[in-house]
Amino acid sequence: MPAAPAHVPTVGVITVTHNSGRFLDTYLRALEAQTTQPDRVVIVDSGSPDSSFLDQADSSSLPLDILRLQNVGFSKGNNLGWERIRAFDYVLFLNPDAFLAPDFIARAVAYMQANPKVGLVTPSLIRYDIATKTPLDMVDSTGVVRGRYGLIVERDQGLPVAALSKYTEPNVVPWVCAAAALGRREALESVLENGELFDESFFMYKEDTDLAWRIRRAGWLNIHHPALTGLHCRGWQSRKQMSRTVRLRAARNEASMYAKNHSPYVLIGTLKYLSVLLFDL
Structure with missing residues (x-):
């Protein structure tokens, strides 16, 4: 009797947009270039006064599911997107102004498959200027840590890109930045609060740190993987x-x-x- 075919992990992407028209084409092209394609991409627009910028996605080859809503916030937007891909093995939380290297999904999933205690994995993010379409010589994030005076900060933010050479292996971080982070379904399911993945009372800001904190408290690992890379514009400097x-x-x-x-x-x-x-x- 022939062996059953091996299970191929499924990957869904969630992106919450708000007035994100200047980023969308680059965002779509980066996802289309992935060597392992996502099984579904859910874009939740949270209250853009003019969401017609999403019409350009009509020509994309991606398996898109687009929701145009009132301004529900980043937390609820992600929760609504997650409900549509909840059964998938992995969920990629991805900002519209974050553009991943073509091998990101393939490498991240392979790493997660080989390391079952990892709940979230995040890449090295480099700052990107969308106006000139140019990567900058500036680290955006290698995870989230506690900085001076006990405040929570993006690790290595503002350092030259050469600073990334100090990371040669995947490393544990307290928290991750959800501008780009791949999560394991079992880890996400284990930390629900009143049925919510992201705490909707936060609306936006720190909701990703809170999620990563709950995942760590539940016994999972948050990992920065230096072989995973991406670009991030960031709305403020x-x-x-x-x-x-x-x-x-x-x-x-x-x-x-x-x-x-x-x-x-x-x-x-x-x-x-x-x-x-x-x-x-």
Whole structure:
């Protein structure tokens, strides 16, 4: 009797857009160039005043599922997308301004298949200028860590790309950046809160760190893999470019994240929130 064919892991992609027209063509081309194609790509538009930029996806060869919604936020947008690919073996959380190397899905899935304790894996991200379509000599992220004064920061952000040479093997990080992160279905299912994957009370900002924190607390590993690479534009370059409303929401979410994950750094998070609320820092 012939052996049953080996199971081929399935991969779904979730992307939440909001006024993302200038990124979409590059985003689609990067996914179309993957040596292992995703089985489904769910794009959730969260309240773009003019979502017609999504019409250019009509000519894409990708298996697309596009939802055009009111401004539900990054957390709920991802949750709605996840419900459509929940049965897939792996979920790639991918920002519309993040463009992955052609071998990303193939390499990431192979690594996850060989390392069953890994819950999330993230690449080395390099900053990209969408206006000139040029990679910059600047690291965007190699995972998320605790920095000065106990604050949570993107590791290596702002360093020259040559700094990435210090990473020769996959390495454990406390948290990952969901601009580009591949998650294992079993890990994601193990950390649901009231049926939610991302905490919708966060709306946006720190929701990815909170998810990675829950995954780590559940006994899974968060990994930065230096052989996985991608480009990321990032909507802001420094806190000075963020509006007070955005800084206030991010600080509030950080304090909430510390509290819900029983972190002793909740005091630091609260002080950061108050510094924005009272002194606009």
